[in-house]
Amino acid sequence: MDNGRSLWASLVLLNLLITSRALLTPRISFPLGSPGRPLTVFNMSGVDNTTTLLLSNDENTLFVGARDSILALDISHPWAIDIKNRLDWSPTEKDLADCSMKGKKKTDCPNFVRVLQVLNSTHMYACGTFAFSPRCTYINTQNFALATGPSGKPEEGRGRSPYDPYQKNIAITVDGELYTGTVADYMGNRPVISRHLSEGSHVDLKLDDTPGWLEEPTFISSAFVRGEEKVYFFFSEVGREYDFLEKFTVSRIAQVCTSDVGGQRTLQKRWTTFAKAQLLCQAEKELPYNVLQDVFTLSPPEGASDEDTLFYGIFRPQWPINSGRSAVCAFSLGDIKAVFSGNYKVLNRDSLRWTTRVQEKIANPGECGLHNASDNTLRFVKENFLADASVQPTKRRITLASADQDYSNIAAQRVRAANGKEHTVLYLLTELGYLHKAVLLEEGAHIIEEVQVFRQPQPMKNLLLSLLKGSVFIGTSEGVTRVPLSNCSFYPNCAECVLARDPFCGWDHSRGLCADVSTIQGSTGQDVDGGNVSVACRAPPVVTPRSSRPTAASCELVLVSLNEVVRLKCPEASRLATRHWQRPNSRLSPDLYLKQQDGSLQFLATPITLGHYMCQAEENGFQQTLAIYQVKQKSSTTLHPPTTTRHQGKATVEVGKLAPTPRSVPPKQPDIRAKEPELAVTKKDANAGSTRRTGRNFTLWFDSSQAKQPRDSVGEEPLHGTQPSYLQELVVVSVLLALCISILLTIALYGLRQRCRGRTITQVCPRKDAERGTGAATPQERESLQGHSPRTAKCNGQAQNGQAQNGKSPISISNGSLSGSNGHLPNTPI
Template identity: 65%
Template structure:
């Protein structure tokens, strides 16, 4: 049993990792990057701009902020300017009463949490108002308070939360307000209710009986006209799972807009309330059970409304999935199927759910039950939890983020160049990045990530303006407008196709990447991103609108110097590698870092050209070209190239006392990298690059220097001026030879003087015999002579570099001449170390 559980866990982990490999953003744009423009609205007197509402023409953005309601002009795509401001602040008495309740002063402001359109002329707003919620009517044209039916601000109880950090949802349908919030100061009485009812409609809410809602966190609500139903999305404690303490589950609940409550049973209470579980799970993995946000995507034109999709962000309370987020999609067709199925039964005495089979008196959730009998309404009152869970479409996860926690989501449908519709998701992370992802058959592809916040934001809101082509993000820092498309960033056909952005296509005539809606017959491949198939006859386009000639960065180095070559990144999905002409990059000599850089020691065999290339989706392009050459020096000239290259082991074994490190990067003319496109085969050879190069402006063409580097690679020699000189070494050898001769002459004179002295001293026959035997000297004289001899040997028997003459004689070399092994270890050159 343990082995099977372990195997399932491993398979689940492999599945998760395989999903993670597909969700890496292709491009990243830090905040302030010139490659991605943002429009920001900030006002020093405005805080917490989190509640957003667009006008019907999407030319005005209404913002519910702290103690104010604003109107912002967003008709221009590149600017946001404030039009009007409505102050709505609590009085000093309200603030004092809030402080007496033990609340912090910062939380006692009026945070606008509900902002909805009532009709063509008025809006309806509700705020926390110092923990005493209130609501007002607002004239949309003048942004001023309007008089309501009561003639004064209305109480916001059951319409707006008391606590500004309590989540809620609200939506207006035909002038009536449907809300999901809490109805008390402590936040322990959740309620789904309808307000501002007119005509035969009355305000209705949930029954006060326990079991309808279990400590919910309301997320969002939406209206489906064909069903005449309002759907509420929230998370709550799943009481049906009584074997797990406080298990959180995600829910969808429904009410009919025609519901007016029962005549005797459930008077002014919902008779059509029903709820079901949303199950975001893949295979046998633990489910992502906590709903963070959800958005409604309408079906394509001409399709049934059953094709409406709901994309939700889910996190998990399980330790194995902490820090991850999953996106699941649910269809309206599956939701309707669950609500028309069987229901669980709630025991009111024990508050336990069961699935026992019983006679079905009515269909819970069915509209029109307000005229039903009391027996039918009692059945509906105890049977409102659907037995089955709503499964995601394709029975799996739409997207999984391995290391990002998503908080908000928006979705839209975009028609590509070939008439096919693609779904785009905009996902806001807790850390302040916006991910733009396109959903494909083989998984999600994140086109780019854009940093929109400097610091993580506790409360955020996401809103799309399709007509303006912008994503509106509200936070405590202000409102940020992000353009949906960024086609002008891609300056080549290859990059335009590899981006796989449904908004963008390559124009082969204008030689630019442009918006798909402005031109016809554009080159695009969102599904496959196949560059070779789409860009065969497309010429590159640089910023100067001229084809770029082959050039590179000249890197002048000294021998034994550590060289670093930097490779610019094309995208996070590309694999970078280095190449040399007719040479392999041995790992014993070259070190390739994770950021794409290449490091090595400059030797005669490592000089020459280097190419940094990237491979993405089967397409290879050159990002940088470097020509490493030796510096010209009068004392230590460059080595000749016609000598044989040293072996890798010899180069790896070169030892130097000092290494100088250089970081070589191309000098950009623009603030971002711009990979070039492939070459038009119709271009002339002198104008077309031999390989796609990076769009940085390198050092001008190398000319003869580049030709010389190519000659040396083929074994040709340099001119006579490049031949090495051994003048310094010759002077050193001459000096050492003179010193040795002087030492030998000194020893010879000394020995000759001693011999003459011994001849003049009279000796006895016995002493002469002892001298002939070598034993005439006294012990003190022998000790003195031995010490003198050892000093001479120590003086004359040691070479200047620390090696003995005997060892050098053994090698057959002079003590002042380099050996053959030294020549081999330096490629035929004397060492450059001073003696």
């Protein structure tokens, strides 16, 4: 029965996952090192695990807790991170030896700084794992040196810092007092929420050891709301109130009052204001995202009440079948207060089961001032600390859900657009090392861009937002990366600036560029909610800048041979745009054309497929042409071998000028260059002034000076004509045929004439001898035959300057007949 129930539950879960799966695609993607999104990275030799980050009060200095050291980095200058000071804080050799004897890895025994907080204007407070023996210290910020505490001895770190460097912990200082959430033993079995460094009438407090207060928690984050005088803790733990066969993880929010001093007899040196409730991040008809990853506190707008404070959290499901998904939910302080002021559950100490209390409510757990209450009241709050209701997300829906991203860290801010409306912008760090920048709209979240900030997945990382410096700082084991909040200069025209839907950026019609909204004085082209290009890019009547229009794609000539595979590339303007190919007055039949996943078009060169091709992109109702090609059959007289160079052992085509390409880099596609010819560009020809485009199997030519003009102006077929013309080829073939026939006739006539001349000389010469009746020639005749006769020299063709070669006549008369030196008649075939 149990097996059947488990199988049914698994099938229901799988069905819910399939029906609810949706993708959120970033519009632009910037790989690591992309020139379109420059970043500032700080790393230092010998410094690792720079994951604990803290901003100074003026936000000109970034303090970094690393392994065996604490850094002070200067971030006052934009696009720069410079080292100011470094403080070494490492265990002794004895501490490392003791750590190894406990069976711990040598790589886990150094001091990993896990707590770094500002106490006052002159000192900071730091805690570290210190070879699995936590310790804390004071730091003088004026000379950046270690300082001793009031006792004059090293501070005990138990209950303030974890033992294990891989255990999560939280810490926050309020008026010089330290509030922490961590484990208080070596084995990690005693979780505790406590207060340290108490001053005045305050005493150090911690949770009671009563079962049920904390159930195997994983501490995530903490926040202080001064108007409420409460510190809030966020963590995940096992939900004992749910009767499941397996452990069910729930996300919690807990609260304590900063004025709490513990009870007089009951709950002495224990929290009297501790209460906790469940955070429910769940979409309709879906299982909840129940494992909390990170929380960011967004202060209310100026002039609003504290109840408008929002807590943005990242949640994941605990089930392996649902892995790879994450969601963002927002919770308001007003809803949290309403849940804490409601009913509470009670824990049966005998059965360790939670039930809803039905008896009269004696006190409101979590209410400040209970430390002066009676023992009976304190016993009530000691047993009733779990709220009966769960905290629902704002608007009762998930803020953002991703089916293919594991988000780990979050930050948020409010940005005022050009029209005065405020938008919430989220910064989400993924496990794979990408930072997503998303704006929350009425129809859902829109991911403006993704920026790769590190290469390898990081086990421990941190995300810190600096509004004053306009940057996000990311701490990883590889170093600290600074990412500017806006990247307006990347967008080259008004259309792309508006389609980005970035509240930071708008099109400045007066200057003709995309700039930060706060720097624009005149009319601003921006539409964050709708992304309407036709309206936002409509220039004022006074100013009509040419650059406010999208850049037109230039036409490229592609010369191919018949029956050759042709591949035309289409650049990617945006990952949200839909690309399609068109031919004027023609339709692309799927029987002749193959559209690749990277947007390129592949087909076989035939008389039917020759002509013009256009690749167009459509995004949010706006359409633009990305590439124009004219495919023509090439002539054999214009062929040139492709020019290649060798680079790192690979043959690559020399690169010259290409048509405008997008600045974003599309995701990697399967390499099919070994099977298909690709278009590339070589250097310009100095004599012809044209650009030669060479591929693996064919050569392409087009005039670079006419690249942006229609082809009608250079004698090519117009853009709207698609029928190929063979007039020029017919004329060339006809002329060549006539020339060949003329040459053959000339050779034939010349040979016939030479034969006739030879026969005439052979008949005349013997006739003269016969008339004289002698068998020998006269001296005059002999002289004429020895080379002085023009007719004989012309027929012979071998006499030079009237003299025979080698002193002999090539022709002689013997026995009354004319013969050559070889015994045959001249001008006759041998």
